[in-house]
Amino acid sequence: MLPRALLYACLSFIAPLMAAEPISYSRDIQPIFTQNCVACHACYDAPCQLNLGSGEGAQRGATKLPVYDGTRTEAQATTRLFLDAHGAEAWRRKDFHSVLDAQGSQAALMARMLELAHEAPFEPNAKLPDDLDIGINRNNQCALPTEFDAFARKNPQVGMPFAVTGLSEADYQTLQRWLAAGAPVDDVTLKASAAEAAQIAEWEAFLNAPGAREDLVARWLYEHLFLAHLYFEKGEAGHFFQVVRSRTPSGKPVDPIATRRPNDDPGTEFYYRLTPIQGVIVHKTHITYPLSAAKLARVKQQFLGSDWQLDAVPGYGAQRRANPFETFAAIPPQARYQFMLDNAEYFVRTFIRGPVCRGQIATDVIRDNFWAVFQDPQHDLYLTDPQYRAEATPLLAMPGQLDEIGDLLGLWRNYRDKRNEYEDLRLKAYADAPAPDWSHIWSGNDNALLSIFRQHDSASVRKGLLGEVPQTMWWLDYPLLERTYYQLVVNFDVYGNVSHQAQTRLYFDLIRNGAEQNFLRLMPADSRQAILDDWYQNSGKLKMWLDYQGIDTRSPTALLLDESAPKQHFAEGLLTHFQTLNARPDPINRCTGAHCHRPDLPEELQHAEQALSRLASKPAGGLKVIAQLPEATLLRVELADGKREVYSLLRNRAHSNVAFMLGEELRYQPNLDTLTVYPEVLSSYPNFLFNVSASEVPAFVTAMEQVKDAKAFEKLVDRWGIRRTHPQFWQYFHDLTAHIRETQPVEAGVLDMNRYQNL
Template sequence: MPYRLAISAVLVLFSTLALAQRPVPAISYTRDVQPIFTEKCVACHACNDAACQLNLGSAEGAARGATKLPVYNGERSQAQMPTRLFYDAFGKAAWQDKGFTSVLDTQSSQAGLMARMLELGHSAPLQPNAKLPEEIVLGLNRENMCPQPGEFAAYASTHPKEGMPLAVTGLSDSQYQTLQGWLASGAPLDQQALAPTAEEAGQIIQWESLLNAPGARESLVARWLYEHLFLAHVYFKGGEPGHFFQWVRSRTPPGQPIDLIATRRPNDDPGTRVYYRLWPVQGVIVHKTHITYPLSAAKLARIKTLFYSGNWQVTALPGYGPARRENPFQTFEAIPAAARYQFMLDNAEYFVRTFIRGPVCRGQIATDVIRDNFWALFQAPEHDLYITDPNYRGHATPLLAMPGQNDDVGSVLSLWHAYRDKRNEYEALRRGAYADAPAPSWSSLWAGNDNALLSIFRHFDSASVTKGLIGEVPQTLWLFDFPLLERTYYQLAVNFDVFGNVSHQAQTRLYFDLIRNGAEQNFLRLMPANSRDAYLDDWYQNSGKVKMWLDYESIDNDKASALKLDARDPKRDFAQQLLARYGELNANPDPINRCENAYCSRPNIDPALQHAEQALSRLVSRPAAGLKVIDQLPEATMLRIETRDGTRGVYSLLRNRAHSNVAFLLGESMRYQPGLDTLTLYPGVLSSYPNFMFNIPAEQVPAFVEQMENARDRYRFEQIVERWGVRRSHPQFWQYFHDLSRYIQETDPVEEGVLDMNRYGNL
């Protein structure tokens, strides 16, 4: 061997030996583990409804572990202690004191619970894109076992196909090896808390200075603002993408580390001096709780103008307690009502999202007092008597108290009757006052910005809110004035305790029924007087008439409206005039569901998607009696349309269930009118909880539509699912599922978050 080659061989040998002896880099939680959790676990394990409260969106959640105690329980007689991650306890030991058990630690020389659950899931892969075995229960009806480490063997023997990830295409081999290697090494956690950028820190100083300014007037405004923004994922104009912040109450002033005051509600007594602080939202952002709110220099100036430009004064700061919670109109009566209402109108979509998409609207009982689709409008402040007439405001304020502060189970009915009667006294006062006011006209509607027109869709046990008027003209419309908007927000967001007992939850949801009725009555004042009874009869059919007699104040069917509407169908004419008058505010025009001149697609998009939308429009705004496939569809189906050039469009296909009335919390199935169900199709993701997905090449959309039109039974529908459906067992399930989030990121990046798949069906 030549001398140079011999030297080279020796060098290669030594290099190989050195590499072999070099330690393998340790598995990093942040770099290696959290991305796997985010891709394969967070869709089921996040927030209050995480299975077994195991939240895998952060290192803190993974360390906390799991518990058998569910958050959502509408039957408990006693309120339970809150278990909000990053809020009610910190660190593994503190959570174990609250009944949580580690899923990471080894137990008696056996692997930890997570390792064994992953092994069980990896050992029983699903048949690709096949329907799941019927014994695997999914959705909100699933009773999570949440086995303790010592109970795993029994769980595995009785549920051999229910390892993790549950009932879905599982981990890849490399992901499985990474997680098992990490768990075997002791599951070290190295996640660093998110920190603001220098630019964000500067804006935080400005906002914290505003909300912590000295003075009684400043303190009262700060408290009101905090109670209205505590649910917000705040972001700054010019801030880092993906950085969000949350308002909290702290014992420490700005400039010092936050010492969190963790109360059950945001308006509970803090027990000490309060400083309002902004801290970063930690962990993976998930769509279902991602209710965004922008902060900017313009917003700061707007708040100063609204709340500090006048010379109003505060003589004494209100205290805390049940009386202050039940009537925020009295608590904050010193703040000009016009300022409070205008602040809410400026970002009305945010406020409606907090109570439609927030914690109260999780579960059928919470949502079955609203219809499956309706539009929301807002009364102009200058036409709201609560804003303009101090005498009326003085009489109305004591009647605006809300139930839910006393959770005595034995007093539910008496408490309910007392608050119902007070509300009806207010409605009678309102009816009389508005009968003496000028007749409502188009100027009675607020049209300040694109928050003025909202669409709400209920998806059986969840709901969503979107700017713009989407879908066919709905059966009902809501008209919010300030007393109604503020009460709805306080009742369903501020005062609602997701950890409360059955009495608190029943009172809250019964009052929500009155809120819906009040919003409907407000809208009816816009209709011709002689049409109102007929509309009310249509909205409250059968048992609904009993509810009208028992619980609702009668409507004004005498005072005329100033609107000039077609007497043959005044509601539809109102909708058409509304769209024509406020078209520039309609953030989401909808040619698919409301075709004009036979053009049923959006302009200025890929021609292949235009053709697809034109074909898909044949499915919408048709009752189920003529489109039987509706009977087979879940509430929120996603369509992913792929074009030949590699682009794709994403659409929500929403089932709108018809009801004889929505006046009761229970017995919903007895009030269905399935022959009147319809579909709404709209571009984008209009639900945090997709129920199913179809992936369709654009050129096959006409065939898909034709088969949908002919699918009059389950067998024909299953043929559609077999051809285009993305079942939980589909090899590319996660790619398609997370592409929904990517689509949100591309079209409205601030709203992007991981979607929830707990409701993804087994079609």
């Protein structure tokens, strides 16, 4: 052991050397951004479009132009990182300004924003000032360097990190030293491993194979996988890839073609390429899809295993975008539908996740919780009846390809009438088909049963039947599933104008209604109208009269259901018939006996879940605390041995109907709200977090049951809540991601805190 004097001498010699060591962006800076900044500064909804998930994003900087603008009359230019421009100078030409460069004698904009927060920290675990706007719709001023002094005088509490516990002193000093040194960024690019590269070569060879059939199949697959975070069998942990259209063939550096939509004309010869996804993985854009040798063999058999013919590959254009059923008519529809069913969770996730990151266009047309099942391909008339398919295909075109403001109503009426003509054709065709029974519901794998939970402008999708029996259920056939995907994913342009966005929203309302009406075919004929009336109460009846096709109240179902409560009886039958496919049994929300907890848990967790079940599936009229809770609350339960479990408490808001674009608050039925309690992180956007020891969970639940107003709820938050200003906020917040990584490692990504509330 060194004498103390000699130890101090060594440290005094080493310290200056450590201080003089150059700061590495990849080693020293990106981890600080990932820990403290990416939770807000990622995706299109990053304030001022400042994306700090990569060096490229940090160097791109910020802009005053928002991505989300529901009132613009003209589509705006796209500003997608890694695609629409490359390098800082290219982004300057697109009106992005640097946050890293010093301006004369003034420090860099980022340095000044960090200093503003560092000089005025918030009181630990206290509520933020009421006049500090932290909502996602706040007006981000995005001050230029020349505007900063006036901005700071007017807004002294909006330094960075914004409205949250500040940086540690060490991290603050590291960032300031890096910025003072000119903010150098070393280029660290994720590369495929040897095993991944071999599989990439096989997939690229398949996607770029010569031949008209091969060309059309590759195009359809690209349009269905362009949003995916692809990962390979025996690939490296944390390695994900995306498929792009590139000007360069396999073996050369990828040169992506930046079209507005994936089904726009690329304008030049191109090749499908798989390229690594760069930057920090964030949960809200992380929609995973597995690739393997077995998957490749299945895809080849599905699409090219039969002897279908194609004379010429269709071109591009508005009509091709509007009706993919015509564009890809040559590909057997059985192959298309089965491909989507095999990974149905992925496709339903794409409807409401991904780079859009603020999905109210999709989510305000759905209820806060519902289940989705799929029509078996052998009983889908679009697949099995060529004559019906030929009559239906022209009627399946979707709006949004033309965005003239003046003709919005005319465009909408045209597509609404086509859709209703299709529904009439469909109703008559299925009236002559065999009555549906359990075999008509697809049961091919554990993607067959899905649960969807909406939280205002976001939503989550999970395999299995979670939560209480919901008010609505969807039964999706191929035309419904494919139209939803094209309307909300392929054809949707977040940079589009108000006409495009309105047409998208209005048509998705018709798709939802179609999925609900299809489900009604499973119910006894005499009960269908009453169920439909429950879904479309009050103003919903007007919408049914104006826009929806009538339902079949005569054709029978082959399911033997209790006519006094057919939907409940159907749900019970679904849980019984598909028990082996139900990926997530849920005894907390649907307790059928004395033990309302998962089996094989430590005793202290059994007691905790038994207590939590008292909060589940009870209306807010009797459980007053629901009125105080945000939509996605996380509960972290600490065990005596240091381990922990994480539960989601999702507030399911009730509405008289979800049939209109505006006035949602007028249709809100707060006394009917309920909570779903489930042991998993069920949202990319936590609204609040409680931390409770397992032994205190019964007391926590009792306190929740006793809350009658905001004052009582604030006391509960004071005792167990983790506010934005909590000294260990980031430790607790990122532990949610750690929980996902431990339980579902492929799905892990940094969560978003833009919606974390000031409780």
